[in-house]
Amino acid sequence: MLSKEDNRRLAQLERQLQRDDPDFCARMGGGNFSVSTTTRPALPLFITAAVIAVAAVLLGLAGWWIAAGVVAVWAAVTTTAAGFRIRKARNRPRT
Incomplete structure:
Protein backbone atom coordinates (compact mmCIF):
# COMPACT_ATOMS: atom_id res chain seq x y z
CA MET A 1 0.00 0.00 0.00
CA LEU A 2 1.43 3.36 -1.02
CA SER A 3 1.45 6.35 1.23
CA LYS A 4 -0.32 9.58 0.26
CA GLU A 5 3.02 11.15 -0.72
CA ASP A 6 3.95 8.11 -2.83
CA ASN A 7 0.57 8.21 -4.62
CA ARG A 8 1.03 11.92 -5.34
CA ARG A 9 4.53 11.38 -6.69
CA LEU A 10 3.42 8.41 -8.83
CA ALA A 11 0.58 10.47 -10.32
CA GLN A 12 3.04 13.29 -11.04
CA LEU A 13 5.40 10.87 -12.81
CA GLU A 14 2.52 9.44 -14.86
CA ARG A 15 1.42 12.92 -15.97
CA GLN A 16 5.00 13.85 -16.89
CA LEU A 17 5.49 10.62 -18.87
CA GLN A 18 2.19 11.17 -20.66
CA ARG A 19 3.28 14.70 -21.64
CA ASP A 20 6.77 13.58 -22.70
CA ASP A 21 5.88 10.41 -24.63
CA PRO A 22 2.14 9.90 -25.26
CA ASP A 23 2.82 7.20 -27.88
CA PHE A 24 4.67 5.08 -25.33
CA CYS A 25 1.84 5.51 -22.82
CA ALA A 26 -0.71 4.50 -25.45
CA ARG A 27 1.28 1.37 -26.33
CA MET A 28 1.88 0.34 -22.71
CA GLY A 29 -1.63 1.16 -21.54
CA GLY A 30 -3.45 -0.47 -24.40
CA GLY A 31 -4.55 2.94 -25.62
CA ASN A 32 -6.17 3.91 -22.32
CA PHE A 33 -3.97 6.99 -21.95
CA SER A 34 -4.84 8.47 -25.31
CA VAL A 35 -6.95 11.57 -25.60
CA SER A 36 -10.61 10.87 -26.14
CA THR A 37 -11.41 10.89 -29.84
Whole structure:
Protein backbone atom coordinates (compact mmCIF):
# COMPACT_ATOMS: atom_id res chain seq x y z
CA MET A 1 0.00 0.00 0.00
CA LEU A 2 1.43 3.36 -1.02
CA SER A 3 1.45 6.35 1.23
CA LYS A 4 -0.32 9.58 0.26
CA GLU A 5 3.02 11.15 -0.72
CA ASP A 6 3.95 8.11 -2.83
CA ASN A 7 0.57 8.21 -4.62
CA ARG A 8 1.03 11.92 -5.34
CA ARG A 9 4.53 11.38 -6.69
CA LEU A 10 3.42 8.41 -8.83
CA ALA A 11 0.58 10.47 -10.32
CA GLN A 12 3.04 13.29 -11.04
CA LEU A 13 5.40 10.87 -12.81
CA GLU A 14 2.52 9.44 -14.86
CA ARG A 15 1.42 12.92 -15.97
CA GLN A 16 5.00 13.85 -16.89
CA LEU A 17 5.49 10.62 -18.87
CA GLN A 18 2.19 11.17 -20.66
CA ARG A 19 3.28 14.70 -21.64
CA ASP A 20 6.77 13.58 -22.70
CA ASP A 21 5.88 10.41 -24.63
CA PRO A 22 2.14 9.90 -25.26
CA ASP A 23 2.82 7.20 -27.88
CA PHE A 24 4.67 5.08 -25.33
CA CYS A 25 1.84 5.51 -22.82
CA ALA A 26 -0.71 4.50 -25.45
CA ARG A 27 1.28 1.37 -26.33
CA MET A 28 1.88 0.34 -22.71
CA GLY A 29 -1.63 1.16 -21.54
CA GLY A 30 -3.45 -0.47 -24.40
CA GLY A 31 -4.55 2.94 -25.62
CA ASN A 32 -6.17 3.91 -22.32
CA PHE A 33 -3.97 6.99 -21.95
CA SER A 34 -4.84 8.47 -25.31
CA VAL A 35 -6.95 11.57 -25.60
CA SER A 36 -10.61 10.87 -26.14
CA THR A 37 -11.41 10.89 -29.84
CA THR A 38 -14.98 12.03 -29.28
CA THR A 39 -15.11 15.64 -28.22
CA ARG A 40 -18.14 17.81 -28.20
CA PRO A 41 -18.15 20.54 -30.85
CA ALA A 42 -17.73 24.14 -29.77
CA LEU A 43 -20.74 25.42 -31.76
CA PRO A 44 -23.28 24.84 -28.96
CA LEU A 45 -21.04 26.81 -26.62
CA PHE A 46 -20.92 29.73 -29.07
CA ILE A 47 -24.71 29.64 -29.43
CA THR A 48 -25.06 29.60 -25.64
CA ALA A 49 -22.67 32.55 -25.36
CA ALA A 50 -24.69 34.48 -27.95
CA VAL A 51 -27.94 33.86 -26.07
CA ILE A 52 -26.30 34.95 -22.81
CA ALA A 53 -24.90 38.09 -24.50
CA VAL A 54 -28.36 39.01 -25.79
CA ALA A 55 -29.70 38.56 -22.25
CA ALA A 56 -26.96 40.91 -21.00
CA VAL A 57 -27.95 43.55 -23.56
CA LEU A 58 -31.62 43.23 -22.63
CA LEU A 59 -30.80 43.57 -18.93
CA GLY A 60 -28.69 46.63 -19.73
CA LEU A 61 -31.55 48.20 -21.70
CA ALA A 62 -33.88 47.51 -18.78
CA GLY A 63 -31.54 49.43 -16.51
CA TRP A 64 -30.32 46.52 -14.44
CA TRP A 65 -26.64 47.37 -14.81
CA ILE A 66 -25.21 45.05 -12.17
CA ALA A 67 -27.12 42.04 -13.49
CA ALA A 68 -26.15 42.99 -17.06
CA GLY A 69 -22.48 43.13 -16.03
CA VAL A 70 -22.61 39.72 -14.36
CA VAL A 71 -24.34 38.16 -17.36
CA ALA A 72 -21.85 39.81 -19.75
CA VAL A 73 -18.96 38.28 -17.80
CA TRP A 74 -20.76 34.93 -17.97
CA ALA A 75 -21.02 35.29 -21.76
CA ALA A 76 -17.31 36.14 -22.00
CA VAL A 77 -16.35 33.08 -19.96
CA THR A 78 -18.53 30.85 -22.14
CA THR A 79 -17.00 32.29 -25.32
CA THR A 80 -13.50 31.79 -23.91
CA ALA A 81 -14.29 28.16 -23.09
CA ALA A 82 -15.49 27.61 -26.66
CA GLY A 83 -12.33 29.23 -28.02
CA PHE A 84 -10.12 26.99 -25.90
CA ARG A 85 -12.08 23.94 -27.05
CA ILE A 86 -11.52 24.90 -30.70
CA ARG A 87 -7.82 25.54 -30.13
CA LYS A 88 -7.43 22.22 -28.30
CA ALA A 89 -9.20 20.38 -31.14
CA ARG A 90 -6.92 22.00 -33.72
CA ASN A 91 -3.76 21.08 -31.80
CA ARG A 92 -4.83 17.48 -31.17
CA PRO A 93 -2.89 15.00 -33.30
CA ARG A 94 -5.03 13.16 -35.84
CA THR A 95 -5.01 9.37 -35.72
